[in-house]
Amino acid sequence: MTVSPAVPTDRYVPPRGWYKRNEIRVTPWLFLAPGILFFLFYVIFPVFQSFNLSLYRWDGLGEAEYVGLRNYQELATDRAFETSLWNNLKWLLLYLLAIPAGLFIALFLNQTVTGIRLYKSLFFFPFVISQVVVGLVFTWFYDPTFGLLNTILGWFGAGPIAVLGDPTLATYGIIAAGLWPQTAYCMILYLTGLNAVDPEQVEAARLDGAKGWRMLWYVIIPQLKPATFIAFVVTIIGALRSFDLISIMTNGGPFGSTRVLSFYMFEKALSEYGFRMGYGAAIAVVLFLIMLLFIAYFLWSMWREERGR
Structure with a gap:
């Protein structure tokens, strides 16, 4: 019999x-x-740094002079700032049309039909091209001499319309150009969201007699809330920081009627209009606070919903 060694x-x-x-x-x-x-x-x-710079008068080269809240006081009486603010409000309200438009296009592209890959590619195309290209395409589209828009109007006997030359129409023409790629972006978000829709809930709703708008409103859209939240946040940010299309299509004209806050900030801080870095920073602070207000509201709404579950 052998004895195994003890294990320490x-x-x-x-x-x-x-x-x-x-x-x-x-x-x-x-x-x-x-x-x-x-x-x-x-x-x-x-x-x-922008908050701090907005309290100074500075041309970007010399010594900065502390002026306190004078830049903000000047904003309160600046008519160009008021025009820019109202234009941003127009952008914000009309840009939100990209969300339902993107949803309905996504619902169409989510079907099984012949040639659906081609349709997806065509609708996806605006999202991948540059904003500069979008601006140039719509500038040609609106051209009063050879543009496609006025050619179509001519077929119905309507006179040429200089969309980008009319102070009352130019902003809406630029917004329409921006909606093209923004709708494509919302469509992509919703296509992704539709892949995550629970088919069991859809089938149960069908058995209960839900179809059409009732199916969409009570079954599909509630499951698309994460995609809708992202679409809202991205669309609002895109509307408030719009710059590229305005710079390409009108450069703020005619007569400054298409300025928005981001473009006016650029004009005041970095263009030939004075190099007023502090004043431009004050405009940037106002724009940032507006963005923060909207995004904080959506975050709070989403948090409240999640907490209520």
Whole structure:
């Protein structure tokens, strides 16, 4: 009979380091650290810098002069700022049309029909082209001499319309140009959301007699809330920071009627109109606060819904 050697129960275990003890909690933050640092340096820090700069009068080269809230007081009586603010409101209200338009196009493209891949490619195309190209295409489209719009109007005996030359129509013409790619973006969001719709809920609703608008309103749209939230946030940000199309299509004209806050900020801070960096920063702060107000409202609404479940 052989006796097995005794196994020691008091082996020495070397102490574990701090990282080994907290590895599960620390490792995700190590991966997030580069992104957080970039976000702090390129987003958060410039925001606070803009707040600070808005309290100074500075041309970008000489010594900055502290003026307190005078830049904001001047904004209150600036007619060009008022026009820009109203134009931003028009952009905001009309740009939201991209969300229902994108939803209905996505519902159409989600069907199984002949040639659906071709249709998806055609509707997706505006999203991948540059805003500069979109601006040039619509500038030619609106041209009163050879543009397609006035050619079509001529077929019905209507006279040529200089959309971009009319102060009352120019802003709406630019918004229509912006809606083209923005609708495509919302369509992509909703196509992704439709892939996540629960087919069991749809089938149960069919058995209960729901179809058409009732099916869409009570079954499909509630399941698309995450996509709708992203569509709202991105569309609102896109409407408030609109710059490219205005610069390409009208350069703020005619007579400054198509200016928005971002374009007016550029004119005041960086163009030949004075290099007023502090005044431009004050406009940027107002624009940032408007964006923050809308985004905070949507975040609060979404948080309240999630909490109520």
